[in-house]
Amino acid sequence: MKTDIYLIRLKQSATKILSVLFFIALLSGAAKGMGTSQRSPLINIEAQEARLSPVIIGSASVFMDISNRGESADNLIGAKADLPDAIVEIHDTKNGKMVKIEKVQIPSGGAVKLKPGSLHIMIFHMPEDIKEGSEFKILLLFEKSGEKQINVTVKGVDTHKHMHH
Ligand SMILES: [Cu+2]
Numbered sequence: 001m002k003t004d005i006y007l008i009r010l011k012q013s014a015t016k017i018l019s020v021l022f023f024i025a026l027l028s029g030a031a032k033g034m035g036t037s038q039r040s041p042l043i044n045i046e047a048q049e050a051r052l053s054p055v056i057i058g059s060a061s062v063f064m065d066i067s068n069r070g071e072s073a074d075n076l077i078g079a080k081a082d083l084p085d086a087i088v089e090i091h092d093t094k095n096g097k098m099v100k101i102e103k104v105q106i107p108s109g110g111a112v113k114l115k116p117g118s119l120h121i122m123i124f125h126m127p128e129d130i131k132e133g134s135e136f137k138i139l140l141l142f143e144k145s146g147e148k149q150i151n152v153t154v155k156g157v158d159t160h161k162h163m164h165h
Contacts, residue, residue: 051158
């Protein structure tokens with residue numbers, strides 16, 4: 001009689017352990033599933049501003065912070081402005097000279113600062129009436145995230161000294 005009760009108790013606790021194990025397995029499976037479905041970049045852009053070039057009339061550098069809270073890296077591969085005839089390029093600065101580049105990598109869980117003397121978006125041939133306080137739109141093209149539109153305000157002249165091509 002005593003052994004019977006002992007066996008029943010053993011059975012009950014074994015069932016409990018099994019159900020706990022099953023629950024853990026379910027949870028880890030769900031977590032893995034979530035991991036695969038969310039392996040994409042999550043791009044956010046802030047602190048954008050344009051600075052007029054002190055050297056080339058009608059051109060400006062655009063600076064901004066691009067962050068990526070997603071689980072995979074992305075690349076900025078192009079940019080356009082809603083300004084007639086404007087030419088927009090991605091630039092870096094090497095040995096004090098601006099150079100056109102094809103892409104900027106935004107690492108997963110990281111951020112890239114476009115700033116004076118470094119990476120920036122370059123706009124040439126802007127309309128003559130663009131001045132301090134003017135606003136326009138820039139469309140940034142990312143390899144994985146697609147197009148992101150931002151509003152940019154001209155915040156005066158870029159006082160950073162650098163040589164132009
Ligand atoms: Cu430039």
